Amino acid sequence: MKYLSSTESPPSPAAIRALAYQLWQQAQCPLGRDLEFWLQAEQQRLPSPHPSPHPSPPLHPAPPRRTTQRNLQLSPQQNPQQNP
Numbered sequence: 001m002k003y004l005s006s007t008e009s010p011p012s013p014a015a016i017r018a019l020a021y022q023l024w025q026q027a028q029c030p031l032g033r034d035l036e037f038w039l040q041a042e043q044q045r046l047p048s049p050h051p052s053p054h055p056s057p058p059l060h061p062a063p064p065r066r067t068t069q070r071n072l073q074l075s076p077q078q079n080p081q082q083n084p
Contacts, residue, residue, distance in 0.1 A: 011045040019045060 020041035024034070 016041045016045055 016038065020034075020037040023040055024030070024037045027033070027037070
């Protein structure tokens with residue numbers, strides 16, 4: 001982990017936001033986990049008051065994405081709602 005010297009300023013909210021967005025995309029864009037990715041980005045960008053000899057464990061990986069009706073392309077034969 002990188003530690004800031006007394007002359008370095010902490011990362012801006014924009015830098016943390018950009019990293020949180022990148023982490024969210026790497027996890028396949030799960031819904032409802034925005035705070036988790038923000039905190040993970042802060043942890044990676046901000047200095048720790050006490051250096052740790054062991055890195056922090058990663059947050060839980062994203063569960064596999066479920067396929068929904070919206071992102072499925074069904075043919076008329078496969079979709080009983082459209083057949084008379």
